[in-house]
Structures are given as structure tokens and as C-alpha cells.
Amino acid sequence: MATPYSWHPGSNDVVPRWAVPVQLLPDELLSSWLTRAALDHGCDPLVLTGSLWPKWRVWTLDFDRGGLQGKLGQLSFLSGVREEWLSAATLGPTIGELNQRPLQPNAVWPWILAVGARNRIRHGGLQFCPRCLAEDRIPYYRLHWRFAWHSGCQKHRVLLLDKCSTCRRPIEPHRLSAGDRDLAVCASCKSDLRDGHVAQTKARALAFQTLADQALCGVGVCYGSDQLTAREWFNLCRFFLTLLRKSLRSRPLRLVELIATLGVDIEQLSTPATGLPLELLPAHERDSLLAATSQLLNLGPAVFLEAAIAVGLTKASLCDVKQSPPASIDHILSRLPTTSKTFRKILETPSFRRIKPCPKGVIMRKLARLQRKMR
Ligand SMILES: [Zn+2]
Ligand SMILES: [Zn+2]
Known part of the structure; x- marks a missing residue:
């Protein structure tokens, strides 16, 4: 059974100025795509974003929630992924209509898991289904894994994990380094997140x-x-x-x-x-x-x-x-x-x-x- 709703279809036929084309996968979070782009080019995510935006410490922010106005144009130009697709990979357009007042960049947003960022360190905010990651040809993180009302995987009917089963640290793919093979690796202890223990969801x-x-x-x-x-x-x-x-x-x-x-x-x-x-x-x-x-x-x-x-x-x-x-x-x-x-x-x-x-x-x-x- 597939996920009933698709938040965005991803991108096809990307023609980048980068050396390696990196397609945005269906329902992928912007930070997941940006991290994959860095690993595919053999560099740390910090190095890639440092070259894109030298004066902007992007990984200290929860930019999956939005706030990238004026920054996506350059990213789109280099990656070949259209700006509107990149914007669709953020949470703002999806969640915005639930709130009456404008959402503050540093506050906890209703219905979105809070990352609790301190520099590049996160205290939570990202979940995953180890079985979905295991089935992915290219492992990646989904937009709906940031929704607070998503606690289980619709496809596998298991509870989502929000920590590494080995080291109990939160999931921080942006802290992976150039040598890590893909996003299914724990950034803290390097164990395979696909081996995480799963329990039934209600x-x-x-x-x-x-x-x-x-x-x-x-x-x-x-x-x-x-x-x-x-x-x-x-x-x-x-x-x-x-x-x-x-x-x-x-x-x-x-x-x-x-x-x-x-x-x-x-x-x-x-x-x-x-x-x-x-x-x-x-x-x-x-x-x-x-x-x-x-x-x-x-x-x-x-x-x-x-x-x-x-x-x-x-x-x-x-x-x-x-x-x-x-x-x-x-x-x-x-x-x-x-x-x-x-x-x-x-x-x-x-x-x-x-x-x-x-x-x-x-x-x-x-x-x-x-x-x-x-x-
Ligand atoms: Zn799943
Ligand atoms: Zn770990």
C-alpha cells in the first residue's frame, strides 16, 4: 500500500550546471536533497552550502520550514531543479494555511516537529521508517516525516523512529560527511538506520x-x-x-x-x-x-x-x-x-x-x- 498523499512529485530530467545531476525525489525534504547533493559530489554538506552561501550558516537553521526567499534562485540555477519544486520540498507551503498568524522563524510551529537546533546539533525533529529506507533505491527523508501527526508509516504500519537504535542520538543527516555512502547512516555512530528496531503503530x-x-x-x-x-x-x-x-x-x-x-x-x-x-x-x-x-x-x-x-x-x-x-x-x-x-x-x-x-x-x-x- 502506497502513501495515500503525495506532497510533491519530485523532479525529472534535471539538467544541472553541477557535475552530477541530483533529482529531487517524490515527497523529499529539501535538506535531504541538499545533503544527497553534497555526498554525490564527494563533499560534506557544510562544504557544499559554504560554497553556495559563504556568509550564511544554513545548517544552524531549520530551513525545511521555509525562509529561503532569495536563496533558491541560485540553487535552482546550479542544480537544474526548478525553483518551485525546491519550494514544494519545504514545509511552509503545506502547513501555512493551518495557521492564522504568520509563523515566527524561531518559534515552535504548530503541527511541525521542532528540531531544537543549537549550531548544527539537533535535539530531534526528524523521523524515519527503517523499512521505507531499506526499500529505497536511493535512501531519502520524506516531507511528511516532519509532521507531528505522523507517528507511523502508512505503508509498513510500523512506528516511525526518531532516534538511532544504536546510539539513541537524533537523526541528523546534515552532519554526515563525504565518506558516508548514503542517508541511511547515523551521523553520530555510523550504524545503518535501516536496521532500526520497529514496533507496531496503533x-x-x-x-x-x-x-x-x-x-x-x-x-x-x-x-x-x-x-x-x-x-x-x-x-x-x-x-x-x-x-x-x-x-x-x-x-x-x-x-x-x-x-x-x-x-x-x-x-x-x-x-x-x-x-x-x-x-x-x-x-x-x-x-x-x-x-x-x-x-x-x-x-x-x-x-x-x-x-x-x-x-x-x-x-x-x-x-x-x-x-x-x-x-x-x-x-x-x-x-x-x-x-x-x-x-x-x-x-x-x-x-x-x-x-x-x-x-x-x-x-x-x-x-x-x-x-x-x-x-
Ligand atoms: Zn515505511
Ligand atoms: Zn547512531
């Missing part, structure tokens, strides 16, 4: 990944009966992710009840120990979170609202102070009580200090009723 995480790709490619996506744009759909997913992470982090009673009622096993959900944003989490932690997000999304707004009412959630408990709720859940929020109303009720109760959690039996009955409806 089916729900893969389903989420497919749906997210569809949304980004303009295929209509819905929540209940509402047709959403890509931006609205991703905002809705961020809302569910925030809910899941909030319930994992501080375990607010009613929110945990809601998540459990909706069938997500919170104990089994891998706890992101670091508390970092999604874009900085390792693939296995994102895999669990995205699988749970897919589960919440698939239940639809009616079931979600019923569960929220059943466990007594308020509007405020569903909203994050740092993040305004997506418009697609407005109709859910409008049916929930506000915090102030709830507080007033509690304060009016003489014995409010003695309020206890809902008995387990009551919750189990609510759960059974909801499960029947969900089936």
Missing part, C-alpha cells in the same frame, strides 16, 4: 494520520454534520489533545470521568513525562495521544455533549485559558453550565465543603447507558 493513530492528510489536501472533513476547513479541523483536534493532556497532567475528576466515559483508557495512555508540546514529543507518545484523539473525534458531537452533561462538566472545565475553543464546539459549550452558575449552586449548598465525588456505581450506570448508545 491503528487509530494511523487512521487519524490519514484523516489529517485528507484535511490538509482539501478533502472535505466533518465533525457531526458540520463540514470543516482544514484549519477548523486541526483546531478541533488540538482541542481534544489539550483535553487529553490536561486530564493526564492534573487529573481533574470530572474531566477524567468524561474521558473514561468516552471509552479512552487513561491508565493505558502513555503519559508524556516531560509535559512538552506535541511538536517536541517522541513518536511513541504522539502515537498514543493521536490514537486517543481519533477515538474522541470519531464519537461525534452528540455523544461528546451527552457524556459532558452526564459527568457534570462546565463550560470552563472544557476550555483552556491559553487557547480559545474552536468554533466547531460552540454548540456543545452553549449547552453546558458556566462556572459561575456552578459555583453559585455550590456556595448556596450549606454542606458544600462535604461534597464527595460521584459514587462509582452511578458512574458505571452512566457508562453502561452511554456505551449502549455508542454501539
Whole structure:
């Protein structure tokens, strides 16, 4: 089974001024192509870029995200790869429409894995499938391996790797040297990345990944009966992710009840120990979170609202102070009580200090009723 979506087709029939033609492969990341170009010419990536842009330390930046305006012309002239193809190998054109505000060059970009660059050293940000690399005639890194919602390989149904299995260092192909044979080599310990240990990815995480790709490619996506744009759909997913992470982090009673009622096993959900944003989490932690997000999304707004009412959630408990709720859940929020109303009720109760959690039996009955409806 091939990857369902192609982000760019690559380039054919390149006629370069360079000694060796280096085609841009389908879905290849710009940095992957530039590194291959250097190795094919028998030099380090740093040497090639030093000759292209002597005063620009390009490998200290995450230029796969874009920001190469004014630089691609010369690269296109020398390599024979058209400028628009080189631009298509960056993440900016693909991800740009998901964000309302312009993306800052030094900030973490929503939905893009962050590289955490310090000089040429990276702390992460690039994933790979060892089986895809093993099948490649010319091993290369794909654009979608930078997407935070990609935690598994659609083709091989395995978890993507974000570290070398031997030395546990992040994947840094730009630090390879002239003597390295291809991009399937770890830049730190020189072991073969194709030998990396693989684990199964969660089916729900893969389903989420497919749906997210569809949304980004303009295929209509819905929540209940509402047709959403890509931006609205991703905002809705961020809302569910925030809910899941909030319930994992501080375990607010009613929110945990809601998540459990909706069938997500919170104990089994891998706890992101670091508390970092999604874009900085390792693939296995994102895999669990995205699988749970897919589960919440698939239940639809009616079931979600019923569960929220059943466990007594308020509007405020569903909203994050740092993040305004997506418009697609407005109709859910409008049916929930506000915090102030709830507080007033509690304060009016003489014995409010003695309020206890809902008995387990009551919750189990609510759960059974909801499960029947969900089936
Ligand atoms: Zn694969
Ligand atoms: Zn290594």
C-alpha cells in the first residue's frame, strides 16, 4: 500500500550546471536533497552550502520550514531543479494555511516537529521508517516525516523512529560527511538506520494520520454534520489533545470521568513525562495521544455533549485559558453550565465543603447507558 498523499512529485530530467545531476525525489525534504547533493559530489554538506552561501550558516537553521526567499534562485540555477519544486520540498507551503498568524522563524510551529537546533546539533525533529529506507533505491527523508501527526508509516504500519537504535542520538543527516555512502547512516555512530528496531503503530493513530492528510489536501472533513476547513479541523483536534493532556497532567475528576466515559483508557495512555508540546514529543507518545484523539473525534458531537452533561462538566472545565475553543464546539459549550452558575449552586449548598465525588456505581450506570448508545 502506497502513501495515500503525495506532497510533491519530485523532479525529472534535471539538467544541472553541477557535475552530477541530483533529482529531487517524490515527497523529499529539501535538506535531504541538499545533503544527497553534497555526498554525490564527494563533499560534506557544510562544504557544499559554504560554497553556495559563504556568509550564511544554513545548517544552524531549520530551513525545511521555509525562509529561503532569495536563496533558491541560485540553487535552482546550479542544480537544474526548478525553483518551485525546491519550494514544494519545504514545509511552509503545506502547513501555512493551518495557521492564522504568520509563523515566527524561531518559534515552535504548530503541527511541525521542532528540531531544537543549537549550531548544527539537533535535539530531534526528524523521523524515519527503517523499512521505507531499506526499500529505497536511493535512501531519502520524506516531507511528511516532519509532521507531528505522523507517528507511523502508512505503508509498513510500523512506528516511525526518531532516534538511532544504536546510539539513541537524533537523526541528523546534515552532519554526515563525504565518506558516508548514503542517508541511511547515523551521523553520530555510523550504524545503518535501516536496521532500526520497529514496533507496531496503533491503528487509530494511523487512521487519524490519514484523516489529517485528507484535511490538509482539501478533502472535505466533518465533525457531526458540520463540514470543516482544514484549519477548523486541526483546531478541533488540538482541542481534544489539550483535553487529553490536561486530564493526564492534573487529573481533574470530572474531566477524567468524561474521558473514561468516552471509552479512552487513561491508565493505558502513555503519559508524556516531560509535559512538552506535541511538536517536541517522541513518536511513541504522539502515537498514543493521536490514537486517543481519533477515538474522541470519531464519537461525534452528540455523544461528546451527552457524556459532558452526564459527568457534570462546565463550560470552563472544557476550555483552556491559553487557547480559545474552536468554533466547531460552540454548540456543545452553549449547552453546558458556566462556572459561575456552578459555583453559585455550590456556595448556596450549606454542606458544600462535604461534597464527595460521584459514587462509582452511578458512574458505571452512566457508562453502561452511554456505551449502549455508542454501539
Ligand atoms: Zn515505511
Ligand atoms: Zn547512531
